[in-house]
Amino acid sequence: MSSDTCAYDYYGEVMSTPLYLLLEKYPLSADYLANHRLNNIDKSKPLLSALTEADIDALEEFGLDAESLVLHFCKFLEAFTRSHTCDFGTIHSVTIIGGIDKSGAAENVSLTLHPGEIVSIVGPTGSGKSRLLEDIECMAQKDTPTMRQILINGVVPDDERRFETGGKLVAQLSQTMNFVMDLTVREFLEMHAKSRMVSNVEAVVERSFICANSLAGEKFTPDTKVTQLSGGQSRALMIADTALMSASPIILIDEIENAGIDRKEAIKLLSGNEKIILMSTHDPLLALRADKRIVIKNGGISKILVTSDEERESLEEIEKVDRVLLNLRNSLRRGDVITKDSVCGIKED
Amino acid sequence: MKLITVAGPPSSGKTSVILKTIAALGLPKRSVGVVKFDSLTSFDNVRYSENDVPVQTGFAGKICPDHFFVTNIEGAMKWGRKKNLSMLITESAGLCNRCSPYIRGILSVCVIDNLSGVNTPRKIGPMLKYADIVVVTKGDIVSQAEREVFAFNIKEVNSNAKVIFVNGITGQGTFALAKYFSEVPEVDTLKDRTLRFTMPAAICSYCTGETRIGDYYQLGMLKKMEYGD
Incomplete structure (x- = not known):
C-alpha cells in the first residue's frame, strides 16, 4: 500500500520534532492524542520520548506500543495532509447516458450537466427519482439495474475515483433532515469548517452565518442552539452551509417547498457557488426556475424538457x-x- | 466460500445494510447466508427468513459476545459449506465497544449510524479502528454538515477505512458495498488465522490473550453453538 510508504515521509519529522511544534504545524494532531487518551503527555519532547514516559497500559488498550503508535501517527498525518488536498478535483461536467426503465425499454437520452446549472426532477412517488440520484452518486457504469452510465468531465471515471471518494460527489438537502448535535450555530459552523480544513475558519463561518440569516424568514443569532432553530431557519442554515462549505460538486435538493425560506435566493446561492443542482420537486416556483427538467416515469427518464419562454413568463403569474x-x-x-x-x-x- | 464479518452497535442498521447488500449482489437465491451472533435475544432471523436468506442465530448468553463469536466462527463456516453458500456474512452486535470480531485477512465491516452523535466514532474503539469498511447509516435524517463531520471523525480514528454511506431503507449506497463484498477472496479454513485485536481479560483462553482459532487453543469456559440444517 502506498499509504504505508508515504507514512515514512513524516517519520523523520515526528521523531525529531518536539510535540508542541508538531501541534502548531498540524493542529489535528491534538485530536489524535485525545483519541488515544494521550492529551497529558510531555509536549516539550518528540512523541516517542514522551511516550516512553507515558502510561503504557493505556496504549495497550488501543493495541499499540510506543513504536507502532509513532508509525500510526505518521499514517494519520499522511491521510490528513495529502488526501484532503485532492478532494475531488475540478468537475466541469457530469453526463448521464440513458439505460432502461423498469419494463426494459430504452431511455434514449444523454444529458450533460455543468456547474451552475439547475435541473429539476419530476415524477410520481416511487417512479425512480432516488434511483437516478443513486446512479449519479455511485457513478454507474451500466452495472446498476437501470444500466445507465455516468461520465465525469466527459470520460469514464476510473475505479479509484469511483469508489474511494466516500460519497463526496453528492451533497443532499431534504425536508426530513434535522440537526442532532447540541451546539450553537457558531460552534456548528466552526466544527464543519475544521473538518473541511479550510484555512480561514473565522471568515468562512461569518460568511455562512450572514448567508443563512439572509435566507431565513426570521433572523437568529450565532449563539442560538441549532436544535432550537425553526424549520425554516434550520433549512436556511443547511443551505448556506452546504453552498459555502460542502466539498461536493453536486447538490441534490429533495422537496424543500414549504420550508419558510427565500427559495429563489437559496437556489441562486447554491448555483452561484459553481455547484450542479438537482432538485426533486413538485413546486412550480422551483421546477420552472430550473434550466431543464427531467421527467421520470416507470423507473426511467421519459423525457427532458427545457424550460420554455412561456413557462418562464408564467413564473411571474x-x-x-x-x-x-x-x-x-x-x-x-x-x-x-x-x-x-x-x-x-x-x-x- | 467468501466470508465477511459485520459488526456494529445495536440498532445501527446492520441487518438492513446486509439485506440490501445481498440484494445488490445479485447472486442466486439462497447462496448468501448469514450467521447472527447476539447476546440475549434477536428478531433478525425473522427478517432474513422473510427475505429467503439462510440464517442461523447464536446467543452468547453469559459468555462475552466476541469470545462467543471466535469460538463459533469455524462452526459457522462448516454450516455455510454444508448449505453450499457462496458467501457467508456474520453479523455481531458490538455491545461493550471494547472488542472487535475481526480476523486478519477477512473483510471487516463496521456499521454505525449518524444519529449517535458526531463524536461517536472517536469513542467506539477497535470495532471501528480495525474495520476495513465503515458503513454509515441514517444519513438521510441529519444535515449534510453532520454527515461530513461524522465521516471526518471516522477518518481521524481509522484513516485507512473506506467510508460508505448507506440508506438502509432504500439501499442507496449498497452498490459500492456489494462490490467490495464480491471482491473478497475465497477461504477454506480459518484455523490458525488471528484476530485483529485481543479480547479483554476474563475467564476463557481468549480472555487471557489467545488469538489463534482451533479447538486445540480453546480452554476454560466455552460455549459451542448447535447448527441446524
Missing part, C-alpha cells in the same frame, strides 16, 4: 399566486380575519 398565499399566512399569524378580498389578492402587503 405563479409568483403572484404564491404571494397571495404568503400574505394569507402572514394575516393568520397576525390574528387577522380572512376576507374574500384577501383571498383574491387585493389586499397585498
Whole structure:
C-alpha cells in the first residue's frame, strides 16, 4: 500500500520534532492524542520520548506500543495532509447516458450537466427519482439495474475515483433532515469548517452565518442552539452551509417547498457557488426556475424538457399566486380575519 | 466460500445494510447466508427468513459476545459449506465497544449510524479502528454538515477505512458495498488465522490473550453453538 510508504515521509519529522511544534504545524494532531487518551503527555519532547514516559497500559488498550503508535501517527498525518488536498478535483461536467426503465425499454437520452446549472426532477412517488440520484452518486457504469452510465468531465471515471471518494460527489438537502448535535450555530459552523480544513475558519463561518440569516424568514443569532432553530431557519442554515462549505460538486435538493425560506435566493446561492443542482420537486416556483427538467416515469427518464419562454413568463403569474398565499399566512399569524378580498389578492402587503 | 464479518452497535442498521447488500449482489437465491451472533435475544432471523436468506442465530448468553463469536466462527463456516453458500456474512452486535470480531485477512465491516452523535466514532474503539469498511447509516435524517463531520471523525480514528454511506431503507449506497463484498477472496479454513485485536481479560483462553482459532487453543469456559440444517 502506498499509504504505508508515504507514512515514512513524516517519520523523520515526528521523531525529531518536539510535540508542541508538531501541534502548531498540524493542529489535528491534538485530536489524535485525545483519541488515544494521550492529551497529558510531555509536549516539550518528540512523541516517542514522551511516550516512553507515558502510561503504557493505556496504549495497550488501543493495541499499540510506543513504536507502532509513532508509525500510526505518521499514517494519520499522511491521510490528513495529502488526501484532503485532492478532494475531488475540478468537475466541469457530469453526463448521464440513458439505460432502461423498469419494463426494459430504452431511455434514449444523454444529458450533460455543468456547474451552475439547475435541473429539476419530476415524477410520481416511487417512479425512480432516488434511483437516478443513486446512479449519479455511485457513478454507474451500466452495472446498476437501470444500466445507465455516468461520465465525469466527459470520460469514464476510473475505479479509484469511483469508489474511494466516500460519497463526496453528492451533497443532499431534504425536508426530513434535522440537526442532532447540541451546539450553537457558531460552534456548528466552526466544527464543519475544521473538518473541511479550510484555512480561514473565522471568515468562512461569518460568511455562512450572514448567508443563512439572509435566507431565513426570521433572523437568529450565532449563539442560538441549532436544535432550537425553526424549520425554516434550520433549512436556511443547511443551505448556506452546504453552498459555502460542502466539498461536493453536486447538490441534490429533495422537496424543500414549504420550508419558510427565500427559495429563489437559496437556489441562486447554491448555483452561484459553481455547484450542479438537482432538485426533486413538485413546486412550480422551483421546477420552472430550473434550466431543464427531467421527467421520470416507470423507473426511467421519459423525457427532458427545457424550460420554455412561456413557462418562464408564467413564473411571474405563479409568483403572484404564491404571494397571495404568503400574505394569507402572514394575516393568520397576525390574528387577522380572512376576507374574500384577501383571498383574491387585493389586499397585498 | 467468501466470508465477511459485520459488526456494529445495536440498532445501527446492520441487518438492513446486509439485506440490501445481498440484494445488490445479485447472486442466486439462497447462496448468501448469514450467521447472527447476539447476546440475549434477536428478531433478525425473522427478517432474513422473510427475505429467503439462510440464517442461523447464536446467543452468547453469559459468555462475552466476541469470545462467543471466535469460538463459533469455524462452526459457522462448516454450516455455510454444508448449505453450499457462496458467501457467508456474520453479523455481531458490538455491545461493550471494547472488542472487535475481526480476523486478519477477512473483510471487516463496521456499521454505525449518524444519529449517535458526531463524536461517536472517536469513542467506539477497535470495532471501528480495525474495520476495513465503515458503513454509515441514517444519513438521510441529519444535515449534510453532520454527515461530513461524522465521516471526518471516522477518518481521524481509522484513516485507512473506506467510508460508505448507506440508506438502509432504500439501499442507496449498497452498490459500492456489494462490490467490495464480491471482491473478497475465497477461504477454506480459518484455523490458525488471528484476530485483529485481543479480547479483554476474563475467564476463557481468549480472555487471557489467545488469538489463534482451533479447538486445540480453546480452554476454560466455552460455549459451542448447535447448527441446524
